[in-house]
Amino acid sequence: MADIEIERVRKDFGAVRALDEITLHVADGEFVALLGPSGCGKTTLLRIIAGLESQSGGRIVIGGRDLSDVPTRNRRLAMVFQNYAVFPHMSVYENIAFGLRMQGADAARVEQRVKRAAGLLHIEMLLDRYPAKLSGGQRQRVAVARALAVEPPVLLMDEPLSNLDALLRLEMRADLKAILQEAGTTTIYVTHDQTEAMGLADRIAVMHGGRIVQFDAPMAVYSQPESTFVGGFVGSPPMNFIKVEVTGGAAKLGALSLPAPVASGRLLAGIRAEDFALVEREKGLPFNVLVVEPLGSHALMTGRVADQVIRVVAPPDTAHAAGTEIGLAPVLQRIVWMDAESGQALGRSS
Amino acid sequence: MTGPRRTLYGAGILAICAWVLVPIYFIALGAFGGRGGAFAWPKTGLPTHLSLSAMQRFLEIDGVWSAALNSVIAAGLCMLLSIALGAPAGYALARFSFRGANLYRLMILMTRAFPLAILALPLTVSFIRIGLYDTPYGVALIHTALALPFAALITSSLFVGIPRELEEAAWIFGCTRWQAFRKIVLPLALPGIAATAIFAFVISWNEVFAASILTVRERTLTAYLLKILAESPLHYRFAGGLLLIVPSVIFIFAVRKYLFAMWGIANR
Numbered sequence: 001m002a003d004i005e006i007e008r009v010r011k012d013f014g015a016v017r018a019l020d021e022i023t024l025h026v027a028d029g030e031f032v033a034l035l036g037p038s039g040c041g042k043t044t045l046l047r048i049i050a051g052l053e054s055q056s057g058g059r060i061v062i063g064g065r066d067l068s069d070v071p072t073r074n075r076r077l078a079m080v081f082q083n084y085a086v087f088p089h090m091s092v093y094e095n096i097a098f099g100l101r102m103q104g105a106d107a108a109r110v111e112q113r114v115k116r117a118a119g120l121l122h123i124e125m126l127l128d129r130y131p132a133k134l135s136g137g138q139r140q141r142v143a144v145a146r147a148l149a150v151e152p153p154v155l156l157m158d159e160p161l162s163n164l165d166a167l168l169r170l171e172m173r174a175d176l177k178a179i180l181q182e183a184g185t186t187t188i189y190v191t192h193d194q195t196e197a198m199g200l201a202d203r204i205a206v207m208h209g210g211r212i213v214q215f216d217a218p219m220a221v222y223s224q225p226e227s228t229f230v231g232g233f234v235g236s237p238p239m240n241f242i243k244v245e246v247t248g249g250a251a252k253l254g255a256l257s258l259p260a261p262v263a264s265g266r267l268l269a270g271i272r273a274e275d276f277a278l279v280e281r282e283k284g285l286p287f288n289v290l291v292v293e294p295l296g297s298h299a300l301m302t303g304r305v306a307d308q309v310i311r312v313v314a315p316p317d318t319a320h321a322a323g324t325e326i327g328l329a330p331v332l333q334r335i336v337w338m339d340a341e342s343g344q345a346l347g348r349s350s
Numbered sequence: 351m352t353g354p355r356r357t358l359y360g361a362g363i364l365a366i367c368a369w370v371l372v373p374i375y376f377i378a379l380g381a382f383g384g385r386g387g388a389f390a391w392p393k394t395g396l397p398t399h400l401s402l403s404a405m406q407r408f409l410e411i412d413g414v415w416s417a418a419l420n421s422v423i424a425a426g427l428c429m430l431l432s433i434a435l436g437a438p439a440g441y442a443l444a445r446f447s448f449r450g451a452n453l454y455r456l457m458i459l460m461t462r463a464f465p466l467a468i469l470a471l472p473l474t475v476s477f478i479r480i481g482l483y484d485t486p487y488g489v490a491l492i493h494t495a496l497a498l499p500f501a502a503l504i505t506s507s508l509f510v511g512i513p514r515e516l517e518e519a520a521w522i523f524g525c526t527r528w529q530a531f532r533k534i535v536l537p538l539a540l541p542g543i544a545a546t547a548i549f550a551f552v553i554s555w556n557e558v559f560a561a562s563i564l565t566v567r568e569r570t571l572t573a574y575l576l577k578i579l580a581e582s583p584l585h586y587r588f589a590g591g592l593l594l595i596v597p598s599v600i601f602i603f604a605v606r607k608y609l610f611a612m613w614g615i616a617n618r
Contacts (some may be wrong), residue, residue, distance in 0.1 A: 052518050072521040079522045085515035089537045102524035150523065 002063030002153035002186055003028045004049070009058035011044055011210075018044050020210040021058070031180060031187045033197035036207035037233065042190045045207075046156055049188065051075050062154055078147035079156040082163065084139045086131045092118075092142050093127040099150035117149035120179050137168045144176070148183060155180070157189045161196060173199055194234045198222065206230050223272065225336060228343035231270050237300065240310040241268040242285075243340065254285035254305075256329065261337050261346050268343070270336035273300070274313040277329040278320070284327025287312065289320055374595060380588030381405060408589040417574035420486040421555060424570050427490035428497055428554035429547045435494070436501025436550075437543060441531075443502065444509035455506075458499045466496075470563045477564060484565050492564060493554035500553070501546050508542040509535065545605045552598045 004026040011019035019041045026032045034042040047053040049060055051072035060067045067075050078099065087095050096114045105113070118124045121141040131139055140160060147155055160176075161169045177200050180187055191197050197204045198218045205215045206229075214226045225231035231239030244251040244260070244267050251260040251267065260267060277284075287310075289303040299314045305328070312328060320326055337346040382400050408414070442448075443455060473492070474483065482488035512535055520530035536543075561573040569577065575590045582590075 050518075050522060052521070072518075073524045073526060077522060079519070081515045081519060083513065083515055085513065085519040087516060087519070087534055089534075098520075099523035102529075146519075146523075 003030075004154060004186060004188065005059075005061040006045070006049070007059045007061065009045065009048060009060065010056045011041070011048060011053070012056045018210050019048070019055075022210075022212060024205060024212060024215065026186060026188060029184045029186055031189065031200060031202045033189045033191055033201035033204045034207055035191055035194060035197040035204050035234070038192060040207040041210040042192075042207045043158055046158055046188060046190045049154075050077055050079055050156055076152065077154050077156055078150050078152035080143045080147050080158065080160045082159040084136075084143040084163075086134075086139050086142050086146070088131050090130075091127065092123065092129050092131070092134070095131070095142055096127075096145045096149045098146060103150065113149050113151070114145075117145040120148060120182075121145045121175070137164055137172065140164060140172060144179075148179070148185075151183075153186060155185045155187045157187065159191055160189075162191070162193070169196075176200065194236065198234070204234075206234065208233075223334065223336075224345070225270065226345045228268065228270070228338055231336065231338075235272065237273050237311040237313075239270050239272055239336075240312075241270050241338065242305055242308060242310065243267075244269050253330070254327065255283055256285060258330075258332060258335070266340040267346070268338040268340050269330070270338050270345070271310075271330045272334065273311045274298075275331045275334040276312050277331065278312075278314060278318075279327040279329045281325050281327045284329040286325055287328045288325050289322055292318070292320065292322055374592075374599075377588050377591050377595065380585055381592040383585065404585045404589045405593075408586050408593070411578065413569075413574060413578075414571070417569050417571045420489075420565075420568055420574075421571040423486040424489040424493060424561070425551045425554035427487065428493040429551040431490065431494040432497040432501040432550035433505075433543060433547050436498050436546070437505045439502040440505030440507075441509050441535075443506040445514070455503070458502050461495070462499050466492075466560055470560070474563060484568050486565075486568060486570065488564050489561050489570055490554070492560045493557055494550075496557065496560075497550035497553045501550055504546045504549070505539070505543060508539045508546075512538050548601050548605045552601055555598060556594070 004024075006022055006024040006026075009019055009022045010017070022041075022045060024032075034045060036042045044053060048055045049062075051067065051070065055068070058068075062075070062077075087098065090098070093114055096117055097110045100110045100113055114127070115124070118127055121144055123138060123141045123145060126134065126138060126142070131142065134142065140163075144160070161172055164172060173196060189197075189200060198221075201218055203216060204218055204221045205212045206221060207213065208229050214221055214230045216224075221230060221234050225234065225239060228239075228241055231241065242253070244253060246260040246262055246267055247264050249260060249263050250257045251269065253269070258269075285305055287301075287303050287305055289301050290309075291302040292314075293300040293302075294316065296316065298316055299318045301312045301314050301318070301320065302309065303312070304310075314320065338344060339346060379397060381404055382402065383397065439458075443451060477483040477488045482491065516534050516538075517530045520534045521527070525533060556572065558572040558576055561570040562576060565573055572594060575594065579587045579590050
C-alpha cells in the first residue's frame with residue numbers, strides 16, 4: 001500500500017510541452033482516474049509514473065520513496081496496457097506467474113498467488129491455454145490477473161477497457177471495481193471515457209492541454225465543473241452553457257429573472273440537461289424543440305434557446321413533439337455560473 | 351473462386367512451379383542419365399538409362415569433400431556473424447528512433463549496390479597481408495558483408511512486429527532490458543531469426559565470385575566446381591550442379607514456414 005505524490009512534473013517533446021507542471025496527490029488505496037481527450041497528456045503522465053518515459057522536470061514519490069531516477073523494474077508497480085501486452089509464448093499460468101517469478105518467489109507461493117489472482121478474475125479454467133486461443137475479454141482478464149498477482153502497492157491502468165465491446169466493457173467495469181475495492185490497491189486509471197471514470201473512480205483528475213483542470217470526486221466534477229471544458233467533457237449529454245446578460249445583479253432568462261453572482265456583465269449559465277423543469281412557454285425560458293429522442297429511461301430533447309442549441313432531459317413519456325415551443329425553468333441552485341470570456345466558474349448561485 | 355479465375359490461378363501456380371522445377375529436373379536428368387542422357391538430342395524429357403555412375407565418380411574427385419567442408423565452414427561462420435552483427439542492428443533500427451535512422455537503413459541497402467568486382471583486388475591484397483587469403487575464414491568475412499544487409503533489415507522488420515508493450519510489460523514486472531529481450535523478444539523472434547540465419551547460409555553457399563578470387567587451394571565447393579567442371583564432360587557438370595542446388599532447396603524447404611511468416615503470408 002502506498003500513496004503517490006506527483007510534484008510539478010513537466011514533460012517536453014522538443015518544443016512541445018506535453019505536461020505542464022502537474023501536481024497530484026493520490027491517497028493510499030485511492031482509485032484516481034486521469035480523464036481527458038486524446039493528446040491531453042494523460043498517458044504520458046502514466047508512463048512517467050511507470051518510468052517508461054522520463055520527465056523533463058519534477059518528482060514522482062510513491063510511498064515516501066523518490067522514484068524519479070529509479071528504473072522501471074525497481075519501482076514495484078504493476079500495469080495493465082491498452083492492448084493487454086499478454087506474452088503470447090507463455091500459457092496463461094506463466095503469464096500470471098511472470099512477475100512473481102521475476103521476484104524470485106518459490107513455487108508454492110507462485111502457485112497460491114496465481115490461483116488466487118485467476119480466481120478473482122474468474123479465469124481458473126484458462127490457466128493452461130495460450131493467449132492466441134483467448135478472446136479479447138479473456139486476455140484483458142489475464143492482463144489484470146498478471147498485475148494483481150504481484151500484489152502491487154500501486155496499479156497503473158492505461159485505457160484497459162477501450163478494446164472491449166460495449167457489453168463486455170460494462171461487465172468488466174463492474175468486476176474491476178469490486179476486485180480493486182477488495183484488494184485496496186492504489187490505482188491510477190487512464191481513460192478518455194467519462195462514464196468509466198465516473199463509475200470507477202474515487203476522484204477524477206480531468207486533464208486538458210497538459211494540465212489538470214479539475215481534481216475532485218466524480219459527482220463534484222459532474223455538477224460543479226470548474227470550467228466550460230470540464231462541463232462539456234464530463235457527462236453525456238454535455239453541460240449546456242446559455243449566454244446571459246446580467247444587469248443589476250439579475251440574469252434574465254426569458255420570463256425568468258435569476259440572481260447572479262455579479263452585478264453586471266456577460267455570463268454563461270452552465271446547466272445540466274436534467275436540471276430543467278418543463279413549464280408553460282410564458283412562465284420560463286422559451287425552448288423551441290427540434291428533435292425528441294426517446295431513450296427508454298428518459299427522452300432527450302434538442303432545441304433552441306434564442307440562437308443557441310441546448311439539450312434537455314425530459315421524462316420518457318413526454319408529450320412534447322418536435323416543432324413545439326415550451327418553457328424551461330432551470331433548478332436555480334444547480335446552475336454553475338461561468339465567466340463568458342475565460343470559461344471559468346464563478347462560484348455557485350446559492 | 352469462379353471457374354475462369356480458378357483456371358487462371360491454377361495455370362499461374364503451374365507456370366511458377368515449372369519455372370523453378372523444369373531446369374532442376376533437366377539438371378537431374380543430365381546428372382543421372384549418364385553420358386548418353388546428357389548428350390542425347392532431341393531430349394525426350396523422360397528418365398532413360400538412369401545410373402548413379404556420374405554422381406559416384408563426381409563424388410570421388412579429389413578435393414570435392416574438402417571443398418565441401420570449406421563451404422560449410424564459410425557458410426556456417428557467415429551465418430553466425432550475420433546474426434551476431436545483424437540482429438542487434440535490426441533491433442536498434444526497430445526500437446530506437448535516432449537521428450539518421452532512415453539514412454542508415456538506406457546505407458545498409460546501398461552496400462549491396464557496391465560492385466564486388468571493384469573491391470576484389472584491394473581485398474585480395476589486404477587479405478594476403480593479414481593472412482586471411484586462401485582460407486574459408488576470409489571467404490566467410492566477405493560473405494558476411496554480403497548477407498549482413500539482409501540480416502539487419504529482415505530482423506528489424508521482425509522486431510518491429512513484436513509490440514513494444516510486451517517489452518515494457520516485462521520491465522514493469524521486474525526485468526532488466528536484457529532480461530526482457532531474452533525472455534520475451536528472443537523467443538518470439540526466434541523462428542524469424544532462424545530463417546534469417548538459413549538465408550545467410552544459403553547466400554554464402556551459393557556465392558562463387560568472391561570465393562573464386564579469394565582462394566587458390568582452399569576453395570569452397572562452388573569455386574572448386576567452377577574450376578574443375580570447366581574441364582569435365584557434360585554429365586559431370588550436371589552432377590556437380592545438382593549437388594549444389596540440393597542443399598539450398600532442402601534448407602529453404604525446411605524453413606519455408608518461417609519465411610512465409612516473415613513475409614506476412616499466413617502459413618498453413
